[in-house]
Amino acid sequence: MRYIPSAMGALSHIRICDFTGQLAGAGATRTLAAFGAQVIKIEDPVTEGRWDILRGMEPFIDDRRGGEFGGGFQNHNVEKLGITLNLRTERGRELLTEIVRISDVVAENFAAGVLAHLGFPYERLREIRDDVIYVSNCGFGHRGPYSSFKTWGPIVQACCGLTYTSGLPDLPPAGWGYSYMDHHGGNFMALAILTALVHRARTGEGQWVDMSCTDAGATMLGPVVLDYTVNGTVTRRPGYPYSSRSDSPAMAPHNIYPARGDDHWFAISCRHDDDWRALVEIFAGADDGQWARDERYTTLAGRLTHQDELDAQLATWCRARDKFAMQEQMLAAGVPAVAVQLPEERIDHDPGTAAWDLWPWVEHRAMGRVRVDGLPVHLSETDWRIERAAPLLGQDNDEVYGDILGLTTAEIGDLRAEGVI
């Protein structure tokens, strides 16, 4: 290990009462847990935690199936304590009251209104603990005309403009081939919790943060939005988008080209004329690259004007070559140009991710040894730590109800027998 995980963690003084699930919520408390927060993940014993559909969903490590084998759930819930609690029972609600009383943060990404319906709207949370930070995160927030609407990542991305702006001309939107906004739903939710914690550290005030994931997504396309509000330019127009190209800033060539082999691809970004001159040496250094000396391509303006033709010539040139050989040659010449990497290539064969310690191993009690996503920031004094796998259902009931809430073994046994936990 190059990086030394922090023994204590910057957030070791923070306790989070955690109702999050999937990635858009669980990703938030995962990050905070990795920085040392004590995250108490609460699941429903009646449904065996299946509100979070990822509990039993692929990918699976082997042939075993069930709520303890969902690879995504495992990835998104490392470093958390897991307890069960049945909020349909009076005793369950009493126990939640106890947990809220000792928690700095209550985090959830249920559909809007669900936690309130369970008896814990913000007003109630605040009665229990005046300075509580309550962060709710759902597709359209708890306030506004769409608060009852249902979303998951692809719907959020569609409604905020991110789907439309990813694609090629004269084709449907390509969109994002994954729930990009579930990642950022979690990341922005982590930021919401952190900013609220900073505010509380300075003023003693808690608050409710009503996060709408769609709003968060709509902050991520700023320049084109201003092009509309200032210039009246609409993106719903022929030829738009061509998102692999770059018009802000203007660069050409700037695209993804075929490389040798089946479904291998290569990305080239020519930032300026210096990059272009370096590329000309490489292209025209081969017999099939003499087109690169075309004087129309000498300037950015010329390359932009003739971009379709240039891209076609480049595609032919690249198609005959190995993507990693081109990467080595062009990077050596100082030009940003890389292979489009498959998961295996970037995870198992990339010195950049290996040196970052990006894929830590954890030992899961059911799945066994498995790697998970690390974090893309390293802190010199209080770095993250991912060593503990996601909890099995109710794995930490004894620790949380016993050591933290102070219940006796007999009392915990009764809770089990009565179906409270």
Next chain:
Amino acid sequence: MAREQIGQHLSTAPLPPPDPTRPGPLEGLRVIELAGECAAFCGRLLADYGAEVILVEPPGGAPQRYHGPFVDGVADPERSLWFWHYHANKAGVVLDLDAADGRDRFRDLVASADIVLESEAPGRLAGLGLDDADLRPGHPGLIWCSVTPFGRDNPRAHEPATDLTVLAGGGPVWSCGYDDHAIPPVRGGGNQGFQTASVHAAIGVLVAVLHRELTGAGQLVDTSMHAAANVTTEFASYGWLVAEETVQRQTCRHASARPTQTTVATSADGRYQPTGVPPRSAKEFRILIDWIDDLGWRDEIPGVALLELAEERGGVSMADLAGNPLVAEIFGAGRDALGAIASRLTAYEFFHQGQQRGMALPVIYAPEEVMEDPHFRARGFAVTLDHEDLGRPVTYPGAPWAMDVSPWRLRRHAPRLGEDQGLLDPDLR
């Protein structure tokens, strides 16, 4: 839980506008940001929630002042909408770090700051004697945040990179594109490689701020754009980590190790309209039948009898789809009915009517359409700011998360070149 019962806890009222007398959560923190494109979004997030961010540009201005689009399409360093967006809420000074005087003033500025945010090429600041290792020892509370393509100490640290190469090498591009694999995979729009790194950098900075609140100690926050892209690909990464599965890209839906069906229609207004997951439970079939009847289209849409049969049967199980021809027929009827409705309504009508009935359906908005949507209007998402330079107000996108007590706020437009040079005056610091 009944939808109606949950609904009574919701408010459809507009959000109250932020109280201008309330400070943002980060008020009192001073950030020195060296202008660059990778960390700009991080600085903007910190500024939006109250931090005082001072943008440091080289003489002549940051290169990003020449990033389009431009006001009225006129390329000019004071008219870049890229710059306006990413540097709103920031003050701006000009410093020549290649000159001794400029370096001295930079050191003074850093001495007054809580956080330094930079995305310089690894080694450049060290060469000037202005790096974390030079300045933090004399200022132990300082948080130094660096955003670079691969991190500061990495075998690939010195490779050139752009948003495209970060996303291509880091994983996202592999998952984005079309069913037809003769078409190249796609980089999504909006420089999301830079923005993803910036979001993580902001998380790192705030974790460091909370640590400093307790201990007084600052630290280095080292951010890798490559790592950020790698851990923002959902199961493209953990499908490989867990099961050694390789996802394959599909048109406008999740890349998957096993192909998934597409359900899509062309709306009455000519839009590409995904039609969601067909009904399976009895309740979902009833919702669909009611929708068809309320539209008065029972005679136009074939298969309503099958939908009613499905409701009588208590719904259908996906497990029976392959083995039971009737189940397959019913499932297909639900899918076809949704497609028929979608093709007869505008995209917005389909989304809005379906969602009001409890169906998880999207509308694919262009960014400009987002700004006009009733949800965004009710939440006050579009925020206007006076632009005396333009002679009219400008509308910006608003808060990514709404804080009632310590609100997000748009306080000023991006600095004109050297607009806040007075901040370099020791008496004003």
